[in-house]
């Protein structure tokens with residue numbers, strides 16, 4: 541749709557220029573690489589490119605390249621990995637609270653009350669190696685054990701992550717809710733120079749696997765297989781299970797990370813307090829998550845990371861034919877893996 545007034549036109553032009561200048565900032569090597577890759581229309585960028593079997597924007601590809609070449613993992617590092625919109629923010633908060641609990645015995649001045657979880661657990665591809673948007677992060681200043689986030693698929697992780705003893709916690713979510721959560725989020729952060737993305741169009745691209753860090757089923761399957769092959773290396777969690785029994789999973793995360801809760805901690809409600817601190821209801825109402833922003837090139841409002849947090853909200857968006865199509869894809873891609881998802885909240889009274 542053409543812009544309707546001069547201010548709109550100027551905004552769109554500025555956005556377009558910003559996007560073009562981002563592409564111009566790519567290194568020469570990356571520009572050449574991009575030219576050689578298959579390309580499709582993007583969701584919030586003009587294009588997505590197929591790189592190492594998954595779809596990314598050009599700036600993400602440069603960041604992933606740098607990450608692969610430069611990141612040196614330490615044995616005590618922890619990496620939180622996920623497909624976007626699978627419960628990353630929640631898992632980052634829980635992991636930070638569990639792993640660093642000895643430093644913050646009083647929850648009154650806990651960092652999670654003043655920082656968004658993505659600031660405390662920085663992602664490789666959007667912060668640490670995102671030179672194009674002027675993000676810088678001094679790794680030497682990170683408290684240990686360091687906790688990182690990533691949406692990068694297992695196959696494309698920096699080699700040192702796979703070769704050291706550092707641990708990975710992966711979270712996934714049923715693909716119906718993940719798709720809806722992504723589509724709503726994407727339309728909120730859509731650059732002004734791109735049109736809003738209709739649900740049906742997004743769904744068609746999603747079903748072809750063309751979405752940032754997709755195909756989502758391959759992303760999930762790769763981490764799933766690795767968690768079976770190396771259970772001490774990769775802990776595989778599901779958003780729905782976390783919602784069903786967060787207490788059990790918080791203990792599981794602590795044990796996996798080698799810092800199980802003591803009897804004394806269990807008796808003094810340490811687990812319950814962590815759960816409350818990281819709950820959707822608590823986090824959503826914090827000032828930092830109501831009015832804060834993150835990012836440099838693309839500014840994102842923190843409140844967009846907290847929407848409904850329900851299992852089964854997809855029923856409000858999917859037509860019967862969409863249900864049929866995605867169900868078939870899931871059946872085809874996941875049926876032999878032993879992996880399945882709950883798509884309704886059986887505990888909900890509504």
Ligand SMILES: Nc1ncnc2c1ncn2[C@@H]1O[C@H](COP(=O)(O)OS(=O)(=O)O)[C@@H](OP(=O)(O)O)[C@H]1O
Pocket residue numbers: 622623624625626627628629630717720721722724818819820821823845846847848849850853
């Ligand atoms: N604390 C907590 N507890 C439970 N659920 C939560 C929490 N924080 C965020 N959310 C919900 O998670 C969805 C966002 O997914 P991600 O955090 O993976 O997004 S991102 O990839 O980091 O952008 C998004 O789901 P939807 O509500 O369905 O859109 C959020 O509402």
